[in-house]
Amino acid sequence: MTIGDLLREYRVNQNKKQKEFAGKILSPSYYSKVEKGKHKITAEDLISLLIYNQISVKQFFCRLDENYEENQFLEEQLNCLLAQAYFQNDKNKLETIKQKINKSCLSNKAKNDQLLYADIFLALVNNTLQDNKKLQNKVKEKLFNMDEFDEAKIMLYGNSMRFYSPSNNEIISQSLIRKYRAINNIIIQKYLVSICINMLIILIENNDLKDTKLYIKVLEENIDNPDFLFYRSVYLFLINFIEYKNLGEEKYLSKCKKVIEAFENFEMNAYADELANFLKEHK
Template identity: 40%
Template sequence: MTIGELLKEYRISQRKNQKEFINNGKIVSQSYYSKVEKNINSITVDNLLYLLHYNNIPIWEFFSHLNQNDDIKKQEIENFEKTMLAAFYDNNKEKIKSLKPLIKESNLSEKNKEEEILQLEALLESMKTPDEKSNTELRNKIKDKIFSIP
């Protein structure tokens, strides 16, 4: 969803025409605003904030509707991590391993996929028995990741 589409949804839900929504042209001109709703023009941050305040639309609410895709990704990450931890506490290495292809095929960004796979591999590494050979390269990668956190 775009900013223009979301503004239009709010305007319609408030049963306002464009002129009423833009304070009779005091925020932006009606022709300009019409093009914002049609995604022809972009709106400046200042003008967007004026519109949101004028129409009593909480900023956090507006942006949470705008970024629903981020919420879906966040939920997907949380689901992977809950499953990993449950499998870890059950000492179920196969369950953890089975998540790797699911993570690779997910809609997460490449960076998020890499981070989830690194966590998965870290759990598997920590589950090794003393007689299993440790993966020094992986352990160093995990250390680098941990110590690079701001």
């Protein structure tokens, strides 16, 4: 019996509609897909749902699978380890985590999911994801469902935006902003800032500046954080470039060039060259 099957059984026995059963814990559309087995549900949301509907958590898990809660925790732990190894640029640690996944007690499906994430992180560290079309397609297939994003998947999406069409990027990024904008979590906010920066770049490249307001607003809400100094510098370049494109005034172009000079002064020449080329190509 699946989680969705068991939830449906309890809901029907309580003579409740899906909206009533889901309460404010899950949206009705998302809960409906949980029942059908099309969406996952986090352990936290599942337990909240059971408590909200006065269902014994212990009884539910016993009827479902006595190892479910343990496996859910293990998956979340592995996601965290993978993200940490990626941030540390540690290939050996990523390979070690892959071995740990293979030896774990997870189901075959869960193992395959975790191994895919490990392969993606390794490709990002090795800078080979751009040339691996097969892995790119797997990334798109896994990440396109916005409701299933967690911290690790937001980060993966931020590194994989080039594999999506501009319209799909708008759908995904705006959904993530709606879901996570108010969350007081500096890691999540850093991911959102990165995604908004990328979206402004994509919109400029496609000469589509009418839909920049949301991304600029999110950046303005977060950009003063000292931890986001790099993003603030890129933001200043982009916001002035957008003003130049809209108004055609040279003063905004001069400000863009000052940002490039700042990167050069800090000997961040790769970023300076990238912005200089961007300016040359799109002005």
